[in-house]
Amino acid sequence: xxxxxxxxxxxxxxxxxxxxxxxxxxxxxxxxxxxxxxxxxxxxxxxxxxxxxxxxxxxxxxxxxxxxxxxxxxxxxxxxxxxxxxxxxxxxxxxxxxxxxxxxxxxxxxxxxxxxxxxxxxxxxxxxxxxxxxxxxxxxxxxxxxxxxxxxxxxxxxxxxxxxxxxxxxxxxxxxxxxxxxxxxxxxxxxxxxxxxxxxxxxxxxxxxxxxxxxxxxxxxxxxxxxxxxxxxxxxxxxxxxxxxxxxxxxxxxxxxxxxxxxxxxxxxxxxxxxxxxxxxxxxxxxxxxxxxxxxxxxxxxxxxxxxxxxxxxxxxxxxxxxxxxxxxxxxxxxxxxxxxxxxxxxxxxxxxxxxxxxxxxxxxxxxxxxxxxxxxxxxxxxxxxxxxxxxxxxxxxxxxxxxxxxxxxxxxxxxxxxxxxxxxxxxxxxxxxxxxxxxxxxxxxxxxxxxxxxxxxxxxxxxxxxxxxxxxxxxxxxxxxxxxxxxxxxxxxxxxxxxxxxxxxxxxxxxxxxxxxxxxxxxxxxxxxx
Amino acid sequence: xxxxxxxxxxxxxxxxxxxxxxxxxxxxxxxxxxxxxxxxxxxxxxxxxxxxxxxxxxxxxxxxxxxxxxxxxxxxxxxxxxxxxxxxxxxxxxxxxxxxxxxxxxxxxxxxxxxxxxxxxxxxxxxxxxxxxxxxxxxxxxxxxxxxxxxxxxxxxxxxxxxxxxxxxxxxxxxxxxxxxxxxxxxxxxxxxxxxxx
Numbered sequence: 001x002x003x004x005x006x007x008x009x010x011x012x013x014x015x016x017x018x019x020x021x022x023x024x025x026x027x028x029x030x031x032x033x034x035x036x037x038x039x040x041x042x043x044x045x046x047x048x049x050x051x052x053x054x055x056x057x058x059x060x061x062x063x064x065x066x067x068x069x070x071x072x073x074x075x076x077x078x079x080x081x082x083x084x085x086x087x088x089x090x091x092x093x094x095x096x097x098x099x100x101x102x103x104x105x106x107x108x109x110x111x112x113x114x115x116x117x118x119x120x121x122x123x124x125x126x127x128x129x130x131x132x133x134x135x136x137x138x139x140x141x142x143x144x145x146x147x148x149x150x151x152x153x154x155x156x157x158x159x160x161x162x163x164x165x166x167x168x169x170x171x172x173x174x175x176x177x178x179x180x181x182x183x184x185x186x187x188x189x190x191x192x193x194x195x196x197x198x199x200x201x202x203x204x205x206x207x208x209x210x211x212x213x214x215x216x217x218x219x220x221x222x223x224x225x226x227x228x229x230x231x232x233x234x235x236x237x238x239x240x241x242x243x244x245x246x247x248x249x250x251x252x253x254x255x256x257x258x259x260x261x262x263x264x265x266x267x268x269x270x271x272x273x274x275x276x277x278x279x280x281x282x283x284x285x286x287x288x289x290x291x292x293x294x295x296x297x298x299x300x301x302x303x304x305x306x307x308x309x310x311x312x313x314x315x316x317x318x319x320x321x322x323x324x325x326x327x328x329x330x331x332x333x334x335x336x337x338x339x340x341x342x343x344x345x346x347x348x349x350x351x352x353x354x355x356x357x358x359x360x361x362x363x364x365x366x367x368x369x370x371x372x373x374x375x376x377x378x379x380x381x382x383x384x385x386x387x388x389x390x391x392x393x394x395x396x397x398x399x400x401x402x403x404x405x406x407x408x409x410x411x412x413x414x415x416x417x418x419x420x421x422x423x424x425x426x427x428x429x430x431x432x433x434x435x436x437x438x439x440x441x442x443x444x445x446x447x448x449x450x451x452x453x454x455x456x457x458x459x460x461x462x463x464x465x466x467x468x469x470x471x472x473x474x475x476x477x478x479x480x481x482x483x484x485x486x487x488x489x490x491x492x493x494x495x496x497x498x499x500x501x502x503x504x505x506x507x508x509x510x511x512x513x514x515x516x517x518x519x520x521x522x523x524x525x526x527x528x529x530x531x
Numbered sequence: 532x533x534x535x536x537x538x539x540x541x542x543x544x545x546x547x548x549x550x551x552x553x554x555x556x557x558x559x560x561x562x563x564x565x566x567x568x569x570x571x572x573x574x575x576x577x578x579x580x581x582x583x584x585x586x587x588x589x590x591x592x593x594x595x596x597x598x599x600x601x602x603x604x605x606x607x608x609x610x611x612x613x614x615x616x617x618x619x620x621x622x623x624x625x626x627x628x629x630x631x632x633x634x635x636x637x638x639x640x641x642x643x644x645x646x647x648x649x650x651x652x653x654x655x656x657x658x659x660x661x662x663x664x665x666x667x668x669x670x671x672x673x674x675x676x677x678x679x680x681x682x683x684x685x686x687x688x689x690x691x692x693x694x695x696x697x698x699x700x701x702x703x704x705x706x707x708x709x710x711x712x713x714x715x716x717x718x719x720x721x722x723x724x725x726x727x728x729x
Contacts, residue, residue, distance in 0.1 A: 085636045089640070092639065436683075457687055458690035458691045
């Protein structure tokens with residue numbers, strides 16, 4: 001019983017989907033709206049604009065891969081083909097590893113389905129600090145509700161897998177807050193392979209929801225296409241130039257693509273959007289493009305449990321703890337959200353960072369290993385201004401990100417919280433993932449060690465799967481790139497609709513925040529373009 | 532770095548002069564790591580490396596292959612099959628995986644990886660920084676001593692090099708079925724897998 005991949009039938013029925021690697025000659029396309037990127041922002045925008053009767057063209061750099069590809073549940077194939085830079089993307093000095101999607105559906109094709117509304121304290125901070133209008137908890141509620149309904153977002157009703165069960169048990173033993181995570185799934189098989197592309201179409205990613213919705217409305221999808229430049233003329237975007245990529249989706253094929261549209265929407269994410277604007281010499285009088293890139297820096301802790309955990313099976317994230325997230329409101333020492341990470345071997349070895357006997361022993365314990373991660377809420381303090389996206393001589397994006405004592409202190413407290421919770425959940429041993437850590441047999445031993453570990457770049461491995469900012473929104477034009485409706489300040493026909501407009505990190509997995517703001521801003525844009 | 536002389540004196544890894552010179556090289560590597568965007572990196576520089584890839588490879592050059600042949604047993608030694616056809620086939624697969632991993636990186640990251648490999652392949656810098664004269668003569672114990680030296684170094688750039696090398700090799704391995712077995716990972720759940728693939 002093969003799973004319907006949705007696209008084979010759709011294309012046979014007339015959906016306009018073009019693999020640009022198959023093009024032999026230069027092409028020009030015209031549309032009412034060109035959307036660059038097909039992830040949470042681009043997908044949502046494409047469906048709303050096409051439903052309003054606008055002619056929409058979606059440009060995606062990555063490949064179109066579907067359930068027909070995901071059925072192998074193979075980590076090597078998935079990380080190589082569905083992630084930016086084959087999952088090898090990193091900050092400029094290599095200190096932070098970046099997991100970010102790159103295929104039709106963007107990161108929604110490979111994320112772990114956690115769906116939180118933007119926390120009220122985050123929304124209030126944006127209004128207070130960046131003069132964001134229309135983004136209060138009450139004003140956003142209907143947009144979140146609309147997208148939750150569209151994408152089947154609901155608290156996970158199935159018992160958590162053992163990996164998440166340990167988080168719940170540890171939190172309960174300590175009297176800490178722990179709650180069930182809402183997930184965007186319908187008819188989920190509880191397999192645990194969300195990060196490799198959902199093999200059953202249960203995950204309500206853009207790949208199986210809004211992109212097919214837009215295609216049914218007559219939108220056109222062009223994949224294997226890398227947008228190189230926007231042309232800015234007299235306060236407007238006058239055109240877009242792109243390169244088709246070859247079948248491997250890495251090198252240009254030589255075919256050039258030109259697009260002319262009434263309106264342009266950037267939805268390529270917090271690294272690629274600023275890079276495109278910088279390559280295009282976009283007007284930027286206050287030098288704000290690429291600034292305040294927030295990443296929810298992540299550190300991890302592994303707990304060895306007496307019984308099998310098999311953290312590679314079952315919904316990857318279903319329980320979270322916000323015990324340490326909002327203790328001082330939005331401000332104060334950095335807060336962090338604690339969740340778990342799925343434990344397929346390739347990703348696990350990438351975070352493990354050891355060699356020889358230590359690698360063999362540690363990875364050999366994979367079935368018994370429980371993993372916790374902490375997402376640090378960056379961007380809410382003067383000592384945490386976020387990173388900066390620049391471009392190199394070839395025009396490729398480079399993300400610089402530095403850590404202050406404010407963040408090092410957060411990592412230290414996060415290691416402590418995770419280890420304490422793991423021992424409280426019954427772990428026999430705990431290993432905070434750090435170049436200098438060892439495996440500790442008691443909470444007391446771990447606590448002492450965590451206090452003395454060096455808190456320095458390259459010794460503390462940091463990860464991110466949440467890229468936010470670089471094109472901040474708000475009414476304060478000295479601090480922001482787009483206004484409260486996501487319109488670019490210095491061109492009439494350009495919007496930016498995705499996670500790059502968030503002026504700080506979210507304080508929760510960002511996908512539903514992107515959907516909600518995209519729904520609001522695209523709906524308004526549709527009205528304006530139809531008028 | 533390609534224009535640097537490749538001769539070296541035989542005064543040994545502890546020679547102050549060599550160490551100072553090699554650290555100058557590290558400094559260069561480090562500044563590139565820290566400021567890739569500020570360098571005059573160009574696409575042509577990257578293309579030149581791709582063109583000089585070893586036969587059958589997209590990114591790794593002949594010198595890099597020698598490095599990887601020494602590095603793989605240092606990182607994975609206890610998990611590798613004994614020398615023989617099986618071991619050779621796995622080694623070839625891991626080299627291809629490492630090559631593809633590097634090839635898929637964006638231009639800025641490729642440039643940094645190329646700098647790291649150049650630093651390791653230039654005798655002038657390799658010996659003082661790793662204690663190893665030639666990759667094809669290094670024992671796994673010597674290789675592990677080099678990795679440990681970089682892991683515990685007070686130079687962040689060497690820590691970064693350690694992390695990059697270990698990660699390149701370990702992800703190339705744990706994505707294979709031999710790696711799955713070493714991690715005691717049974718593979719995808721067999722029932723659903725059969726349903727999807729029948």
